[in-house]
Amino acid sequence: MDGDGLTRRGFVQGSGAVAAAAFARLGAAGVLALGQAACRARDEGAAFTTLTAAEARELEAIAARILPATDTPGAREAGVAWFMDRALGSFMQSNLPFVRQGLRAFQEAIPATYPGARAFSDLDEADQDAWLAPHEGQPFFELVRLLTVAGFLGMTSYGGNRDHVGWTLLGIDPAAHTHTHPFGWYDARAARGEPDDA
Amino acid sequence: MTPEQPPFPAREPVDFAIIGAGAAGGIFARELAAAGFDVVLFEQGPFRRASDFTHDEIAVMLNSELLGGGAAVHGQTFRDDPGKTAQVPAGGPPPAMYAQGVGGSTVHFSGNFWRFRESDFRERSLLGPIAGTNFADWPITYEELEPWYTKVEWEIGVSGAPGPSDPPRSKPYPLPPMPVKSAGVLLERAARKLGLTAQAAPLAILSQPYRGRAACVNCGWCLGFGCEVGAKSSTLAALIPDALATGRLEIRSECAVYRLETDAHGRVSDVLYYDAERREQGQKARAVVLCANGAETPRLLLASASGRFPDGLANSSGYVGRNLMWNCHGEARGVFEHPLNEHKGVQTTRIILDFYEADPARGFYGGGGLDARPFLSAGPIMHALLGMPPDLPRWGAEFKEWLAWSFTRQMMILASTTSLPLDRNNITLDPTHQDAWGRPAIRVTYRDHDDDLATARFLQEHAMALLDAAGAKRAWATPVAPQTIGAHLLGTCRMGDDPETSVTDRWHRSHDVPNLFVCDGSSFVTSGRGQPTETIMALAFRAADYIVRAARANEI
Numbered sequence: 048m049d050g051d052g053l054t055r056r057g058f059v060q061g062s063g064a065v066a067a068a069a070f071a072r073l074g075a076a077g078v079l080a081l082g083q084a085a086c087r088a089r090d091e092g093a094a095f096t097t098l099t100a101a102e103a104r105e106l107e108a109i110a111a112r113i114l115p116a117t118d119t120p121g122a123r124e125a126g127v128a129w130f131m132d133r134a135l136g137s138f139m140q141s142n143l144p145f146v147r148q149g150l151r152a153f154q155e156a157i158p159a160t161y162p163g164a165r166a167f168s169d170l171d172e173a174d175q176d177a178w179l180a181p182h183e184g185q186p187f188f189e190l191v192r193l194l195t196v197a198g199f200l201g202m203t204s205y206g207g208n209r210d211h212v213g214w215t216l217l218g219i220d221p222a223a224h225t226h227t228h229p230f231g232w233y234d235a236r237a238a239r240g241e242p243d244d245a
Numbered sequence: 246m247t248p249e250q251p252p253f254p255a256r257e258p259v260d261f262a263i264i265g266a267g268a269a270g271g272i273f274a275r276e277l278a279a280a281g282f283d284v285v286l287f288e289q290g291p292f293r294r295a296s297d298f299t300h301d302e303i304a305v306m307l308n309s310e311l312l313g314g315g316a317a318v319h320g321q322t323f324r325d326d327p328g329k330t331a332q333v334p335a336g337g338p339p340p341a342m343y344a345q346g347v348g349g350s351t352v353h354f355s356g357n358f359w360r361f362r363e364s365d366f367r368e369r370s371l372l373g374p375i376a377g378t379n380f381a382d383w384p385i386t387y388e389e390l391e392p393w394y395t396k397v398e399w400e401i402g403v404s405g406a407p408g409p410s411d412p413p414r415s416k417p418y419p420l421p422p423m424p425v426k427s428a429g430v431l432l433e434r435a436a437r438k439l440g441l442t443a444q445a446a447p448l449a450i451l452s453q454p455y456r457g458r459a460a461c462v463n464c465g466w467c468l469g470f471g472c473e474v475g476a477k478s479s480t481l482a483a484l485i486p487d488a489l490a491t492g493r494l495e496i497r498s499e500c501a502v503y504r505l506e507t508d509a510h511g512r513v514s515d516v517l518y519y520d521a522e523r524r525e526q527g528q529k530a531r532a533v534v535l536c537a538n539g540a541e542t543p544r545l546l547l548a549s550a551s552g553r554f555p556d557g558l559a560n561s562s563g564y565v566g567r568n569l570m571w572n573c574h575g576e577a578r579g580v581f582e583h584p585l586n587e588h589k590g591v592q593t594t595r596i597i598l599d600f601y602e603a604d605p606a607r608g609f610y611g612g613g614g615l616d617a618r619p620f621l622s623a624g625p626i627m628h629a630l631l632g633m634p635p636d637l638p639r640w641g642a643e644f645k646e647w648l649a650w651s652f653t654r655q656m657m658i659l660a661s662t663t664s665l666p667l668d669r670n671n672i673t674l675d676p677t678h679q680d681a682w683g684r685p686a687i688r689v690t691y692r693d694h695d696d697d698l699a700t701a702r703f704l705q706e707h708a709m710a711l712l713d714a715a716g717a718k719r720a721w722a723t724p725v726a727p728q729t730i731g732a733h734l735l736g737t738c739r740m741g742d743d744p745e746t747s748v749t750d751r752w753h754r755s756h757d758v759p760n761l762f763v764c765d766g767s768s769f770v771t772s773g774r775g776q777p778t779e780t781i782m783a784l785a786f787r788a789a790d791y792i793v794r795a796a797r798a799n800e801i
Contacts, residue, residue: 112640113640113641113644114640114644115641115645117642117645119649121645138308183639183640192639193630196626196629196630197302197303197307197626199629200302200625200626201301201302201303202300202303205303213625216645216649217628217648217653218584218652218653219588219652224300224462225462225464226463226464226589226590227463228424228426228463228590229424230426230427230463230585230587231586231589231653232427232585233427233431233581233585234424234425234426234427234429234430234585236430237430
């Protein structure tokens with residue numbers, strides 16, 4: 048997947064059934080192997096295999112502003128950094144140089160702007176948001192956003208979505224592989240024969 | 246247990262070589278093998294089993310697992326104007342999008358299974374010519390195809406119930422419709438208020454066990470995914486097992502055909518292909534059935550040019566690759582007070598067909614259908630990436646809060662509409678790019694006709710009105726724009742009675758090459774209303790019946 052495939056325009060241009068994978072150029076192979084490796088690395092504190100600790104810390108800090116912890120867990124709590132490490136070492140390996148270079152460029156001016164700060168993670172949350180905002184729409188931001196979303200909501204075998212916090216947040220029962228009708232509030236009412244009073 | 250496949254020798258001609266194991270190819274394999282012919286079925290993708298399919302959004306949606314991989318594999322190029330140089334798109338699935346693997350796109354489709362109507366086959370007569378287009382009647386009528394629609398439904402298992410404006414049918418659906426989902430209930434409510442009719446969606450998904458196959462378990466992963474219980478009525482689940490049980494079928498999966506050779510008599514004699522190790526191989530055949538889809542089929546014919554067929558095989562008309570039709574689309578999304586949980590169950594349970602017919606009073610050609618569905622928001626990653634309202638912050642606490650709240654409360658009303666056949670919309674061989682096998686890349690040239698866009702906008706306005714009438718707390722629409730990706734690949738080898746304006750005759754036999762048959766989405770003369778698969782399959786059963794009779798009469 049190339050950075051310029053990640054723009055919002057790219058996401059939405061395929062209207063209709065054809066948007067089905069509108070950013071799907073991640074490259075293919077190795078997905079199963081990735082999942083198995085990520086399982087082993089899931090434990091908190093497991094070493095990163097592709098990213099340096101500093102890179103992982105900064106990417107995680109960005110992810111934590113994209114999906115912050117609120118009254119519910121965010122990207123950091125979901126272990127998105129471990130997902131990123133695995134993804135950039137396997138099926139998104141071709142993006143690793145771009146991420147590394149993008150991260151350097153992203154942080155380059157931070158020390159001059161914020162005395163005492165050396166990296167994005169040194170800033171407080173308000174400053175992080177202010178630093179991040181002008182990067183929205185740029186390929187580096189969009190790629191990190193994609194990694195954050197995929198790591199938060201992908202299958203746990205990829206190393207993120209730890210304890211299914213992402214699915215649980217959205218209302219997905221991680222234990223349910225199948226479902227029984229009725230599924231929602233409106234069809235349940237219809238199934239009970241209650242009149243539609245709306 | 247999968248029966249052992251007969252390994253047919255390559256140097257002796259097999260009765261039939263079938264190229265492409267999808268909606269049509271699975272039918273030809275079953276019908277020709279069951280009739281006692283020796284058949285080799287070529288498929289460039291793998292032979293997956295139901296147990297190979299997953300709910301893995303990263304593998305399927307992000308890594309294009311079922312599409313064969315990304316641009317490095319397909320190499321396809323796109324341009325919206327024939328004057329431009331086509332480029333490999335920077336992101337997204339290939340411009341001509343289809344699943345690779347035994348079962349083809351019936352594996353990953355949503356199962357929407359609409360018959361065409363009588364009018365679809367003779368709109369040119371009903372409406373008159375449309376300047377600048379190749380708008381034409383089909384060489385066959387609905388009446389001729391009706392028994393084959395019925396055969397499809399009973400062979401593979403289709404769930405549904407008749408609607409008030411459906412075309413006549415000789416048998417009821419074999420299975421009752423799927424239970425109505427919340428989006429369907431809301432579509433019914435809205436239709437009632439607006440004087441429209443919401444009817445049960447016909448689906449090639451089993452609402453009850455059928456012919457030894459399990460019923461749908463409502464996992465929710467239909468769109469883009471393979472069914473791990475075999476309840477989706479793909480040719481993989483419904484027909485390939487029977488075909489293999491004949492002992493007369495050999496499936497050569499992961500084998501990519503790159504050329505058809507002809508003999509001194511101008512008949513197809515050899516199928517040249519790359520095997521799973523990418524070695525060049527050849528298979529002799531007495532006849533070839535080409536059903537590789539509306540992009541792969543014309544590519545192979547064009548790539549098979551020779552001294553005798555300088556413009557491509559079976560292309561004396563110049564119609565190979567022309568008239569590509571994707572169906573146009575418009576969409577609107579809404580969120581509701583209470584949970585719908587559209588991520589559970591099939592994609593769609595109610596449809597509105599009040600705008601199916603073209604109406605000259607609108608000022609433009611076209612028609613279509615509306616359905617209520619989660620679309621890509623059935624999956625959490627795609628919901629987060631593609632399902633958000635346009636003015637929502639794309640990161641931060643507000644993004645997270647809306648994402649969490651909306652996943653269970655959102656639905657889409659999707660309009661699927663017509664496309665006009667145009668010279669400028671076509672499949673050609675890219676002059677510079679190649680796919681992973683070294684074949685000339687598929688070059689897609691496409692820009693929706695203004696009438697197609699107008700129809701999509703017209704139905705999108707109705708979709709917005711329906712969401713409002715349904716009581717959506719908030720609704721939004723992505724503006725209709727010319728499409729750059731198509732999953733319906735129609736019209737590129739149209740059938741017809743006139744060899745000068747069609748590629749095959751009404752029985753799918755090439756006008757130019759007597760032992761070559763072409764039958765898939767490319768055979769379509771017009772586009773229908775955005776659900777082509779049942780018509781592809783009906784055409785295939787009809788053509789298979791003809792081919793069996795012709796072969797037995799020694800007339801191939």
